[in-house]
Amino acid sequence: MTKKTSALLLSVVLLFSVLLAGCGGKDSGSPTPAPGNTNSPNASSDENQSTKKLSGNITVWVHPYVGDELKDEMNTVWNQIVSSYNSKYPDVKVKIEEIPWKNREQKILTALAANNGPDVFYQLPDQIPQFATKKVLEPLNSYMDDNNMEDYNQGALAAGTYENNLYALPILQEAQTLIYNTDIIQAIGEDPAKLPTTWDEFNVWAEKAVAQGFLARDFPGGIACCNSTLYPILWQQGGDVIDSDGKVIINNDQGVATFQMIKDMYDNNWIPKDSISNQDQFPEFLSGKMLAVWGSGYSLGILKEEGKNFVLGSPLKGQEQSSFGTVGLFAVPSNSKNKEAAVEFIKELTNTESQKVFNQLTKYIPARQSAADIYDGDEEMQKFIEVAAVSRPGVMSPVARTIMPKIQAEISAMLEGGKTPQAAADDAAKAIEDELNKR
Structure with missing residues (x-):
């Protein structure tokens, strides 16, 4: 085994042991459709874009989604997404912080309880019910009028939904x-x-x-x-x-x-x-x-x-x-001091272009149909997309973990x-x- 491969394998072991580990189970079904869906994959209301004057700071907690050998490429992806967001909201300062997978759940809950947590953070499907029942997640339904919800894979949206409330937007799907x-x-x-x-x-x-x-x-x-x-x-x-x-x-x-x-x-x-x-x-x-x-x-x-x-x-x-097949999602905490800016950022994180660059690097399946063409001609990834159609995200229960x-x-x-x-x-x-x- 090469030195490079050993490092990659170690990253995979860590990634699998945490990203895929939380034993989960039941699909909660499709969420209630958000009103005001538009037709374009990255559709947003021109009127909303021109009238929203967002400012302030938001902190985004992410994780090591790739091995160390791709860290620079991952930083380029984050910079690209932030740059696109700032082209719409130049007065919002976005800080991306990478935290390790280990003990991340407790770290997030502890930070949120102390009111010094992030404004955006990563969630897995079997965490959604747990965090939602603790009242630490912001319900997103009312913010989605200018976001094309029909373009998301509905199973991926269901993974971010609990008791008919949408709590997170999906960026990736994985099939096994x-x-x-x-x-x-x-x-x-x-x-x-x-x-x-x-x-x-x-x-x-x-x-x-x-x-x-x-x-x-x-x-x-x-x-x-x-x-x-x-x-x-x-x-x-x-x-x-x-x-x-x-x-x-x-x-x-x-x-x-x-x-x-x-x-x-x-x-x-x-x-x-x-x-x-x-x-x-x-x-x-x-x-x-x-x-x-x-x-x-x-x-x-x-x-x-x-x-x-x-x-x-x-x-x-x-x-x-x-x-x-797990689903990776981004959520906004209910005690964020800049909720609207944070919600607009997770829309940016999960739009078509962001999903393309993120999933091309990480080799996951985009959660938007309009981004799936990144694997055109790739028979192996097309196979995983087929598998995703019969995949379930885990146990959707507060006790899943x-x-x-x-x-x-x-x-x-x-x-x-x-x-x-x-x-x-x-x-x-x-x-x-x-x-x-x-x-």
Whole structure:
């Protein structure tokens, strides 16, 4: 592995462990459409633009969305967005501050509680209900008259919506699917052009791979739990964590069957034995020991850098086809001292041109339809755009984050042999109910 790739891999591990980690689940549905939609992707009212006289300061908290080797390019993107904003609002001074992913949630909440937090900050879908119920997010519906809401992917808008209130505007989407090692496919006598689309088909390939000493796929434990491990399999089996009525259903028939599938994969050596706690099993795929790995567009950069032979698959179908795909959003706190300027900035952050330059660099999927053409001719990213159509952002509940370690603890106990799948699912359900009752 090259020095450059090692650095990139370390960045990816950190990014995945935090950006994708918060175990989430239920899509809350499409938000109530904002009134006054216009036709242009970056549409804004000329009258509003000419009469709004904004001034003062706003602070924007962002994160390391790329590795260190692309830091200068990322700064160029931020400068471009600020420059475009200042061409409309020259009297507003914008300060971009990058904060680390680690402990960012507590850092944001602590700063907001002390009234010295940012005016704009980054959110994930499963944080929206938590922050909204704490009354720290500014509802955005009334500000959107001059913003073309129909141009956003509606699933991405839904990720920023809770109880019919829009709290954040999306800048990126990510989709995850299985990536296969073509050398191993050929070694087991299968065709890379005819990848599995169902669990039954994948099981046949997995058995052949394990018979030849390979691992079938990854299933990293620890903080990576849920969004990129348990939940997609659970959704594919027709199950869920919490239903639309707020009832915990992780231990229904579909849920128990999913826990059983995971235990069977572990017992039959389909997944690594360190799946109880290891947060990163991507090196197993890089080293040619694993048939398939769960990955995103960001994973492709590493594979291409390493010159690996791979092919993108589709999310597997059990009772239904489904995948996890996070959405990155920007929100305004309810105690911002310059709300209107902050709201106008997140509009700028998420307009077509900003989404193009941001997502071209970070290799995510734009949340605006008018920006999707940045991947025209790129078959791999077009595949991820297809996967995004069947992806869910996670558990849309105030307890989405706090239940993650509790579910992981039950999976670990099951894999260690201390609990049956039924007992592990039941205890996970009880832990989730306890968290909901605290609310």
